[in-house]
Amino acid sequence: MRNWLKIALATVLISGLLLTSIFYAFNLSIAITSSGDIEFSPGSIPEIDLADSLSEKPRNIIVFIADGMGFSHLSTALLTQQTDQVPSVWHEFEVKGWHDARCSYGPLTDSGASGTAMATGTPTFFEVLGLDQEGKHLKSVFEIASDRQYATGIVTDSYIWDATPAAFVAHTKSRDNAEDILVQIASSNLDLIFGELEDLGEDGVPDLETTISILERKFHLLDRSLTIPNQGTNRKPIAAIFDEDEVQDLDSSPNLVQLTEVALNYLSLQGKPFILLVESEEMDSGSHENDSERVLKGIRSIQETLSLILRFSKSDGETLVLFTSDHETGGLATLSNRKIYPNMSVKWSTKDHTATVVPLLAQGPGAGYFMAVNRNWQIGQLLKALIR
Numbered sequence: 001m002r003n004w005l006k007i008a009l010a011t012v013l014i015s016g017l018l019l020t021s022i023f024y025a026f027n028l029s030i031a032i033t034s035s036g037d038i039e040f041s042p043g044s045i046p047e048i049d050l051a052d053s054l055s056e057k058p059r060n061i062i063v064f065i066a067d068g069m070g071f072s073h074l075s076t077a078l079l080t081q082q083t084d085q086v087p088s089v090w091h092e093f094e095v096k097g098w099h100d101a102r103c104s105y106g107p108l109t110d111s112g113a114s115g116t117a118m119a120t121g122t123p124t125f126f127e128v129l130g131l132d133q134e135g136k137h138l139k140s141v142f143e144i145a146s147d148r149q150y151a152t153g154i155v156t157d158s159y160i161w162d163a164t165p166a167a168f169v170a171h172t173k174s175r176d177n178a179e180d181i182l183v184q185i186a187s188s189n190l191d192l193i194f195g196e197l198e199d200l201g202e203d204g205v206p207d208l209e210t211t212i213s214i215l216e217r218k219f220h221l222l223d224r225s226l227t228i229p230n231q232g233t234n235r236k237p238i239a240a241i242f243d244e245d246e247v248q249d250l251d252s253s254p255n256l257v258q259l260t261e262v263a264l265n266y267l268s269l270q271g272k273p274f275i276l277l278v279e280s281e282e283m284d285s286g287s288h289e290n291d292s293e294r295v296l297k298g299i300r301s302i303q304e305t306l307s308l309i310l311r312f313s314k315s316d317g318e319t320l321v322l323f324t325s326d327h328e329t330g331g332l333a334t335l336s337n338r339k340i341y342p343n344m345s346v347k348w349s350t351k352d353h354t355a356t357v358v359p360l361l362a363q364g365p366g367a368g369y370f371m372a373v374n375r376n377w378q379i380g381q382l383l384k385a386l387i388r
Contacts, residue, residue: 040107045374050385057386058365059318060267061275062309065118065164066302067111068284070328071098074359077299079334079344089306093323093361095368100357101327101376104133107355111284112175114326114376115167121380129163129181130171141383142168142275146189148387151274153192155263157247157256157301158281160185160195160239164326168277178205179214186218191274192266193219194240194259196247215239226254226262238266248282249297250304256280257304264312273388278305287330290348295332313364320366320386324379325358 066073074090082088090096103109104123112127120138124131130138142152154165161170161181170184178199185193201207206214215221219239220229226240240259247254260278267274282298285291306323313319331349336342360379362370366386373379 045378048369048372048378048381050381054366054369054382054385056366056368057388058320059273059388060316061320061322061383061386062278062313063118063276063383064278064280064302064306064309064321064323065115066283066323066325067158067164067279067281068287068327068329068353069302069325070332070354070356070358072332072334073283073287073295073299073328076295076332076334076344076346077303080296081299081303089303089310090361092310093321093363093367095360095362095370097360097371097373098357099324099360099373099376099379101325102355108353109327109376110175110353111163111326112167115164117375117377118324118326118379118383119168121377121382121384123375123377127163127175128173129167129175130169131173135173137171140168141380141387142277143189144384145273145275145387149272150387151191151267151270151272152189153263153267153274153276154190154195154279155192155256155259155276156195156279156281157252157259158196158279158285159198159244160193160241162195162198162279162281164279164281165193165195165277176204179210182206182211182214186214188218190218191237191270192239192263193237194263196242196244198244212241215241224254226258228262228266249294249301251297256301257308260305261308264309268316275383275387278309280305283325284329287328287332287348288351290330290351292346295346310363318365320364321362322367322370322379322383323359323361326376328354328356328358330354331356 101109101114103113103126110126112129113124116124116130119140122132122138124133132138145152156165161178163175166181169188170181172180199205218237220236222238222240280302286294286298309321313321331354333347334344335347336344360373369382
């Protein structure tokens with residue numbers, strides 16, 4: 001019996017070693033699932049004290065939202081995109097923190113609810129733009145800025161009625177109400193909007209002719225050269241509109257860096273303070289597909305655009321730069337092991353949004369106030385309080 005026991009034990013041990021070797025050889029992983037639900041505990045966050053406390057206010061504000069970007073995306077950027085000769089753009093921010101990007105009733109959110117929270121200072125439901133939980137109209141930081149004679153602009157590598165940019169200018173029960181959002185963009189006080197079109201003529205989205213006619217009510221549409229016309233005294237706000245997925249990474253023409261540079265030049269010439277929203281959709285789109293290559297290309301685009309923005313801020317001396325995300329997508333993990341070390345691999349846990357906290361970085365006048373932020377809606381409260 002003892003010999004049989006020894007043989008059995010040896011067989012189990014050898015089988016385990018073989019399985020371990022196979023997992024290492026093929027870089028496989030075992031998913032360990034939870035045996036039960038983890039209870040959500042919402043907790044409470046005190047209001048940030050804004051009474052006479054914001055003595056340092058910037059002249060201009062640039063908000064950069066990297067849709068779907070979490071800390072593992074940031075880790076991937078820091079570990080794969082730097083050289084010995086060039087300092088990391090991420091280290092240039094004086095404030096490096098995080099915020100909890102939940103919606104009003106649970107740990108998950110979408111770009112509509114999170115964008116609305118950051119634009120208005122009020123949490124709300126999934127899919128909603130510019131409305132609170134009771135459906136009441138919320139005034140955004142862009143609307144307050146326009147009332148106080150700021151120039152306002154939006155640059156996105158996504159479609160112009162997508163949830164993140166739309167949350168700053170529109171008020172509607174569903175982020176899918178494309179025509180309603182387009183009409184509100186055309187009746188807003190925006191001075192500039194650059195971005196794409198998507199799904200024209202499908203699922204309630206107006207066709208190209210209708211979309212262009214709506215936009216032309218307000219905007220002068222630039223051609224592909226992005227040349228700003230000399231409009232004299234009859235100056236109209238400007239828009240640059242591109243095809244679906246035409247603006248993606250640094251290989252695109254145009255790309256996010258070029259669009260942002262044109263926007264900064266244009267807004268700087270208006271002779272008044274400005275607030276600019278820059279959005280990159282690449283982290284979200286790539287992560288929904290678990291497309292690691294698209295994510296890496298998107299990171300490069302984000303970094304180059306941030307470098308441009310930070311150079312502008314430092315040269316200007318009066319511009320606050322705020323970088324953050326609306327939520328994390330994909331459950332990305334950056335991994336390494338002895339077989340590939342020091343190189344790395346990435347793994348995904350989902351193709352959906354996750355309930356993780358996301359980066360919050362700030363640089364320039366007023367940056368220190370964002371050290372107090374814990375939730376996404378507090379970003380909106382601070383932005384509104386920083387408008388002069």
